[in-house]
Amino acid sequence: MRDYTESIEAITMGTFVLVHGAWHGGWCYKRVARLLRNAGHEVYTPTLTGLGERSHLMNRAVTLDTHVQDIVNVIRWEELSEVVLCGHSYGGMVISGVVEKVPDKIRALVYLDAFVPDNGQSLMDFLPEDLKAGMVDDAKTNGDGYLMTPIPAAVFNLNQRDAAWVDQMCVKHPLGCFEQKIALAGALTRVPRRTYVLAANWGPPQPFVAIAERLKGVAGWKVVSLPCGHDLMLDMPRETADLILAASA
Numbered sequence: 001m002r003d004y005t006e007s008i009e010a011i012t013m014g015t016f017v018l019v020h021g022a023w024h025g026g027w028c029y030k031r032v033a034r035l036l037r038n039a040g041h042e043v044y045t046p047t048l049t050g051l052g053e054r055s056h057l058m059n060r061a062v063t064l065d066t067h068v069q070d071i072v073n074v075i076r077w078e079e080l081s082e083v084v085l086c087g088h089s090y091g092g093m094v095i096s097g098v099v100e101k102v103p104d105k106i107r108a109l110v111y112l113d114a115f116v117p118d119n120g121q122s123l124m125d126f127l128p129e130d131l132k133a134g135m136v137d138d139a140k141t142n143g144d145g146y147l148m149t150p151i152p153a154a155v156f157n158l159n160q161r162d163a164a165w166v167d168q169m170c171v172k173h174p175l176g177c178f179e180q181k182i183a184l185a186g187a188l189t190r191v192p193r194r195t196y197v198l199a200a201n202w203g204p205p206q207p208f209v210a211i212a213e214r215l216k217g218v219a220g221w222k223v224v225s226l227p228c229g230h231d232l233m234l235d236m237p238r239e240t241a242d243l244i245l246a247a248s249a
Contacts, residue, residue, distance in 0.1 A: 148175050199230050
């Protein structure tokens with residue numbers, strides 16, 4: 001798996017902010033963060049409002065904007081610069097919004113099997129109609145009208161060793177985060193290094209293959225893949241860490 005990237009030890013020290021996806025928390029990056037820190041890098045794995053250890057803060061006002069501000073605030077109050085900003089799945093929506101707020105702080109972007117929106121798009125715009133309807137119905141029936149039940153890890157072809165643990169750790173996610181349309185003005189194109197990592201070993205229906213295909217050949221983008229399920233930071237942490245580092249080199 002090392003023919004397409006540099007080793008961790010070969011990269012000079014960097015600053016990494018790793019943003020998780022829906023239903024997850026910063027906990028999902030434990031293995032990748034450990035590898036990066038052991039190699040001398042500065043790593044932040046913030047948990048978005050209402051999720052993980054911050055699940056007690058969940059309320060109806062939490063939106064995509066809330067989660068964008070979560071990460072902007074980490075960058076501001078930790079006084080970070082030259083940041084390698086990485087987002088997984090829904091986290092792609094978040095980091096796209098963050099770049100608009102602090103473009104001068106971002107050195108590189110890494111989308112891990114993630115959504116890459118255009119201006120005015122919501123995450124729902126990427127999903128098939130039956131899945132969207134199911135999420136709305138689930139929130140109405142099981143989530144006080146605004147919370148979506150976590151999708152089981154098995155659906156994403158997570159390795160069997162971790163599946164039960166991930167299902168236990170995930171919590172409900174606000175439907176509004178998926179429905180809110182993002183406002184973008186092109187700041188992403190000012191970031192010189194942009195990498196898309198496709199998780200190639202989980203089946204349809206999934207939107208990420210189409211996103212990867214769309215970005216191939218686009219100036220400023222590098223598209224690579226890993227032979228694993230959607231939660232690549234858990235299935236293949238070493239290879240994921242290597243690709244994140246290579247993206248910033």
